[in-house]
Amino acid sequence: MKRILVAVLMVAMSFPALADEGMWLPMLIKRLNYEDMQKEGLKLTPEEIYSVNQASLKDAIVSFGGFCTGEVISKEGLLLTNHHCGYGAIQDHSTVEHDYLTDGFWAMNKSEELPNPKLFVRFLVRMEDVTEQVKGAATAEMTDEERSQAIGKAMKEISKAAEEGNEYTAEVKPLFKGNAYYMFVYETYRDVRLVGTPPSSIGKYGGDTDNWMWPRHTGDFSLFRIYMSPDGKPAPYAEENVPFQPKHYLPVSMDGVQEGDFAMIMGFPGSTKRYLSSYGVKEALDVSYALRIKLMQTKLELLKKDMNADDKIRIQYASKYASTANYWKYLIGQTKGLKRLHVYEKKQKEEGDFANWVAADSNRKEEFGATLNDLESGFATMTDYSAPVQYSIFVPYLTEFIYFTRNFEAMKGMMGEEEKSEALVDFSKSMEEPVKEHFKDYSPAVDQKVFRALIEMYYNEVDSAYRPKVFEAANNVALTEEGEKTSADFDALVNYIFEKSVFVNQERLEAFLADPKAEVLENDPGMLVADAFMANSGKVRALVGEAAAAINRSERMYLKGMMEMLPERAFYPDANSTMRVTYGQALSYDPADAVHYDLYTTLDGVMEKEDPTNPEFVVPAKLKALWEAKDYGQYANEKGELVTCFLSNNDITGGNSGSPVINGKGELIGTAFDGNWEAMSGDIAFEPNVQRTISVDVRYTLFIIDKFAGAGHLVEEMTLVKTPKEVKPAGKKKKKKKSKKA
Template identity: 50%
Template structure:
């Protein structure tokens, strides 16, 4: 892109009233009035009613919230559910052992009887949405304290939700939008019998590993397949061998036609959290305080986990899901900091705030009374909150990042029950719950590994936390232990003396607690370390932190209301909050750096170019290599290879993992699984030039299921439409030399 184009794009972004292309996570309920015309202009062939309808089957009826933090889509009339490999990773891990290592080898159920149940896993459909702002806020005083207001909102929300589902098997909840300026009701149908059907080996499902995470070009087969089961009435039911495959109101047809630059794309899912309307002080807090601290702590922990996972298959399986979860945001935060710096985000927010002040000053007395002091009050609260934000980050990431401390703290409620002389039945129920939790905890725990983590994270906690917010006991430890060796000796002593580092010993402690004897736990060195850390956090950090956040929330709500009044022609979307949203854009590559052009697609050829048997991130399964050598691609090939992934301009975030990427005809063309590293700041500031969502091409998924796994019975369930796609169109001037350059740039970034 020329310098003039870059400058034009930059200044365009500064214009406050411009709705930037492809930015936004839109409520499906409001597509007709806000987005339908723009979507159809970009290539949508459907109506808003085809996407979201209460009265008939629509795209929304094929979308589920998978577990608590991902999205999935229904791809057959027998409840077959598609999501990401990393979304199903925890379930795959739970079914794995050293003897049956499904993480490494993959798993494919060749019959319904082989589909594996997953206790605790759910799939949630949205039945309908409704604007209930009037019911929630009616008569609410404008000057009400935030804590009191929130209490009243929660009470009214519970009443509205309960009334909405009376006499049905549905569930419901109410969520705030625009900082609590609006409220929406969501009626849901939650299925609890969700079984694992298929998962590729990690060498496909996690190909590229942490090296490629958040990066482009990408060659990861990031998918797994589950099935929803229902009772005989097709309604949710607890797991039972007698349950039947769920019959959905709608399932997504799967397109074999592929994608070209400029093609319309729609992402439908449950994005987790964004903060697009943060003030400059909020952005600075993320950029200067929270992200650097969390990256530093996780960098230390991940390095130690990686060493032990490479040394032991048992530890590798125990910590696989934990490591992946930690590493995901560790790398995301790094990209976020780089993106915010490149966009000069703090200064740009300051410029917007200055323009907002001018608008306020030019207004009448009512406007000045409503918004005249907002920004100065926001600044004051962020300054007050700063040390408590630091203390929070170090307590949650470093201190409680030590699993022994976190586990010891989980037993605090049992001590409270004993000291309060709670009824014996209540205590015993809590003990039984703790026993189950303890067994689950130690199933995926290595005391040896955690000891190394403790020796490294405890000094970070002691040094990073503001001194006046540090427990006296930890201050003493900091004075006594002034070198890494000293902290290692402390950790060795702690883990040798505690009774909370093994399942057998911990169960004995629970035996004593069941008798009403708390002394064994109270005298345990791990508990004696955890107790003051948590007590200080709860008593000295959390109250002020919560108070400042409440005030920021109140002020932020008013500020957003002011922004909407200031820019009446702008289409505003509410920040993501794990509710169902639509994002839309177009297939496109991008320029990550000066002189580098990224194409919009990758292929199986790129997998083989990256193959490296000496690097676990780039191992290629023997069967996949054979298929490549034989060019045995079935109907999934284009131009002599298999498409693997593509990029588009959709605005996505965490929670969109597993979301369907749908073409203009309502057909599944891909599975969203990531963003590009250069675009991770889109949770705070969207850049149309560089923000891209990364999508697994459905043709690679089908190829793996059919040709690699031999699970053709699953393909027969699906509704495949369209013929062989056109060959991808390379970016202008691209050739083999450019591709090699791209790969080099990517790997340099991945190791930074």
């Protein structure tokens, strides 16, 4: 059976795909995609894209901090990514006196570049198909739990073996819902320094209003530099470290893009659910998304109010707010997109075809007969417990002190009769720096308001059997016991926690770590609350544990069956933060009847949107002066326009932020930073007619670096490429087609 499944996977993946759909493993391009990519305009060989033995494009692409993508653009390790990817690092260096978020920052020489101890980049060294080794550890007789344990053990053993005798890290990940397994080996660099960032009025132009929208005019980029030890190896920050020398870096094209040009994106997309069933779509639409949106909106409203009132809080919470707001708006857009594009009905149609295929053969009935019923039953249980599950996950996540307090759980096991054991002393010292980092960007007053709002929502919207046993201040009575609670009850609970807990006050926590006592830890109201939420989360997870296992098993069998049913269809694995390639064209689109969106935007549009009364649409005076003088230098297009952003039909998702957009010759033409509102269902169902990637045109990036910031030395460090114009014989000029504009 193993050999049959591998054969099915190879057949399924070998059929040509639509050029714009699919997040493909780069090691399989030669077999699966290369012919199609050539037809679209690729000039490179497969080995020039991915190779283990020679320099290739993959060697210029990094996982940036584990949450974004970046690309090396010079022989001295200069790294380009999005402004919103570098936002946390930019914020870390910002103060009220030196507000780099507002004003921008540019290192005029390498000595001015700013270190970021929490930041790292990972290069992919190689990937390897280990399906046979992993699946060989499981047997047909195993239960779901036994199978999961055996598979997990095999994955760890394979990763450990790959790490022996080198400085690499390896991880094995499931693909195709566990029907295949691949190992990914990485080299990690931890000395990554901030080189330059435009002010937020450029890097975040349009703010939440324009997020996920087209037309877009955002200069969403930032620059970092990777450093290595003098002997050429990864090393933590040290003054003697030298700029990283890459195996390959991306040359920068000055040609721009035209409608239909080949466009390829390489990066580390985070997560998609393209094979989610109709039952999963229904659960998300009916319950879970609405709950998440409401919880996050509550927090965002409270943060915004305090951020607007205090510059210190604005800086402290800038990155946290942006991250939450991005996911909140994404969920709103995805909900609308799933409904507008009738994704639930399309999934039902696929499942109906699958059911008919299974029913036509007795062997299929035996293997796949229970698959759809188990999916339906599993998601029905998830729907029943959706509110307890979502609140148990998101309230602790959105409440900073609960999330932070969990870091000190390990101290309980170190507190014995000898309270100051060596382990306890070492742990206390190890937490000194994390405590400083946490409180640097933490406001107890803000967190108190957020927790106060969320805990009341939890109490009012979740049955008492599934609420955490959180304690009141005055009488130690569980908040979840029967009886109506008044506003004063919630106030008393929250006030007591923030007056007494060591985990919400830096001075109290540092004093505790200097002299830790078991009785303080055991009776701390912050720890009691964190423990209550943790215990409740475990109880809620147990309620849906069997359903989750049934869903995982059934999704694996459903996809296996679909591959057998449709051998002519191209199947590609869901995104899982591993390197992928997506290819397509620079392409405009028609979002609605009688509406056309052009391929690119220009600096003219920045000025059209300008609104000095709205912080999201303030234009820097120098940028406006450059626009008025049309002082664009070599960065204008043939029409004399300064292109800001452009569209392509590449298939991306979160994690692809900062990914390079590469032309057919392997040159950088832009930096991907967003998707479009009309295709927000894209993580679950790709819609080729409207799904687009929004990218910063690299010429706008260079213009801001050079003409706006005066940091032309950084541009000189890059390799700029300009294709000579062809001399065409004189003849009749073709009439240009008129385009409709929104």
